Amino acid sequence: MxxxxxxxxxxxxxxxxxxxxxxxxxxxxxxxxxxxxxxxxDVSLIGFPFCSWCGDPAAGQIDSHYVCSWCHRLPPQYDRARSAARYEGPLQHCVKAFKYGKSTHLAHELGVLLEACVDVHYGGEIIDAVTYVPLHSRRRRDRTFNQSRLLATHVARARKLELSDAGLYRTRPTPSQALLNAPARRKNVEDAFAVKPTGWVNGRSLLLIDDIMTTGATVDAVARALKEAGAHRVWVATVGRGV
Ligand SMILES: [Zn+2]
Ligand SMILES: [Zn+2]
Incomplete structure (x- = not known):
């Protein structure tokens, strides 16, 4: 050998x-x-049952068409969202080290977990390109990397898909969502994303990657911008699902 x-x-x-x-x-x-x-x-992988739209884990006996009350009240702009595991315990520790501790070598391990989630939930879909939630240029400079871009790069490579880079941007810096309640999170990211008018989304089915999804306000605001720019489908995949 x-x-x-x-x-x-x-x-x-x-x-x-x-x-x-x-x-x-x-x-x-x-x-x-x-x-x-x-x-x-000890990582809590998310399996059925969950909301068929936003992918939020649910308790009890429900069928595969179940849609949660949040999605009924405020229908998301994305077509479906799924997450690999609950954002708690070892996964939370790992994502924090990756994102805030600049442990970018963890992108591979988290990317493998995310790719498995994409395979299970979107394996039968025709995805034209992978994209990701952008950081504002100021935060990108401070952090030196975009954690969602690293994860999206892993998924795009693993599935031999195009990575649509730099077609999406933040129109303004937004405070962290972490300490805000659900209505404030929606307000915080309202119209905060825009799509460069190069026609890269027109009629295409996109896989949108982010690290963590909690209320879904951020991915929903990005999906709105993508749909308004002409995207056919926006499927969301995240590593962690917060509560
Ligand atoms: Zn839902
Ligand atoms: Zn250990």
């Missing part, structure tokens, strides 16, 4: 500097992994 110089170097580095789990700091034996097996087992 031959081994490439890059793999050999990575083996040596793993030996000299053993990787530890980003959550519990135990040693990680699987190559290329940054979360140990025990922490992966």
């Amino acid at each position: 031959s081994i490439s110089p890059g793999s050999a170097l990575s083996l040596v580095l793993d030996f000299v500097y053993p990787r530890s789990c980003v959550v519990c700091h135990r040693a990680v034996v699987e190559r290329g992994r940054h979360l140990c097996w025990e922490c992966w087992c």
Whole structure:
């Protein structure tokens, strides 16, 4: 068996500097992994039942056409939204390290989780391009990267799809959604997104990627901009689903 110089170097580095789990700091034996097996087992994957529109997990006995009261009251602009796992426990720790701790090496691991979600929920759909929630240029400069772009890049590569880069932008900086209630979140991102008039969305079915979805106000505002610019379908996929 031959081994490439890059793999050999990575083996040596793993030996000299053993990787530890980003959550519990135990040693990680699987190559290329940054979360140990025990922490992966504590990630709460989202399975049925959930709202067929926004993908929000639901309790009890419901059928696959169930639409939650939020979607009835304020029908989303996107066609469907799905998330890989609940934003809690090890996943929350991992996403925070990725997003705020600049641990961009976690993009691969989170991207694998997101890609599995895309495969399960959108595997039968014809997706023309992958796009992502943009950051305002000021925040992009401060953070130095856009976490959603890194995730979208992973999904686009894995599925051999076009990544529609820089076709979407924020028209103004918006305060973080984290501390706002649902109506304030909607107001905060209202008309905050625009699409460059290059015809890249016209009649196309797009997969919109974000890291976390809570009330869905942000992805909904982006979907509105995409639909107004002529998108045929907007399907949303996020790594985490907050409450
Ligand atoms: Zn761990
Ligand atoms: Zn819903």
